Amino acid sequence: MKTVIFDLDGTLADTSADLIASANACFRGLGYGDVLDPLGDAHTAFRGGKAMLSLGFSRVRPGFTEEDVMAQYPVLLEAYAQDIDTHTRLYEGAAEAVEALRGAGYAVGVCTNKPEDLADRLLTRLGVRDLFGSMIGAKTVGVSKPDPKPYLAAVEEAGGILAQSFLVGDTETDRNTARAAGVPCALVTFGPDGDGVAGLVPEALLSHYNELMQITKELIG
Template structure:
């Protein structure tokens, strides 16, 4: 079976508002107030919890690895308690996925969000059943850009890793696909969308309406090599 594997944050959904709120809860606890702002720091948010803590602490001149380590669990707790206050799926994503399914593709998620949080968010948004597999940052001992989580997501779908396309929004996703020897399609509507073309993916989209045909095109070109 051919498979399409999606990144989550910044690809399927704009999770930046809730991520930044969790980070700012940490900074307030430290006595710094709200350090990160939305939407200006949305791109930082989509790089993960540790990155948000690092950038915020550097901004106020208080960075240390020890503080990041101390507050990372605090951030996760804050995020877990308000995971979908601001988060929304990107327009057209569910219609695109349903069309891909009618064309015979298996659909899964490979994210660097901890698996339990990814499961919680997908359940909260009411879309977990749309995806046949979900692999998170801690599902395996390694995370993206190591190709193993991508391969595991495909395996759980009963698919063939050689007939897979990864949909993402970052250099991490681009490098994951390259490391796995499969094509990637990057989205141009996220916070870092303007930078995606420079990563030279096999495909780019500006709206999910474009995705099914682009997947067909990229998959055909890949299999023809």
Template structure:
């Protein structure tokens, strides 16, 4: 079965606001103010909790301290779990495109470097958990993106063939994952990660989710 696999953060949904709020909660616990800004630091948010904590420490002028980050990373995840969706939104047309693909016979799945429990919680809060035929997070396996096995196993659990899959993402990590897996990659151009997605040379760029079904059919063919 042909399978379309999606990244989550920055691809299906803009989660940066809630991620930054969780990081700022940690900085307040350190006795500091809110060090990150939702508009300026959205790209860093989508690189994960440790990246946000590192950026905050740099703004304080402190040397990089892995021990401090190790202490506060679980606190960040706890704060995020307590307020995971108040600032998060699905991109316009994203779920319409997913529904169209699924009704056309494609398998649809999520492969994310967000911890699985948090990804599951977020998708349920957004009301879109049940549409996916599989969802693997950063801790679902012993490996994670850009290791191709993360993508391959996501596809297999969706009932698909890894050789007939593709990845929709928003970052160099997604691009490297698809390259390692030997499958096409589509990168969205509207995510907070910013930058020039065309420079990563994906097989296609996605400017509007309305265009995705046509791109999928072009890259991996129509579903059987």
């Protein structure tokens, strides 16, 4: 089957505010208060928990170490698990676009660097988990994007064929994943990086999910 694989954070859903809140919970626990800004630091939120912690520590603890980040990472995950969908919303038209792909005979799946259990929980809370034929998260196959193995696993689990697939994402990590897997990539322009993702030279730019079907036909037929 022809297959479309989606990143999650910043691609299917705007998760930035809840991600930032989980990192700020760590810094409050350390006595620093809310170090990160939900709007200004949204682009870092989409690059993962460790990136958020590193940014926060750079502001309050010069000379911080990797050990500082790793000590707080489990705290962040726990805080995030407790409030995973307080502010998170699917991007406009995302669910409808995925349903349209399924109706047209395409396989669809998710490949994210969010831990698989959290990704599964979030999509379930958002009411769309059953739309996706695969769910590959961080370390599900032992490595994370931009290594191509998670993408390959997402395509296979969805019942697809690599040569007739592409990745929808929002960051350089997704661009590099697609390149490593030898498949096209469409990057969304409604994330915090906006039209700046054009500089990553993806095969397509997605400004709204109502464009997804046409882009899909152009990239994999």
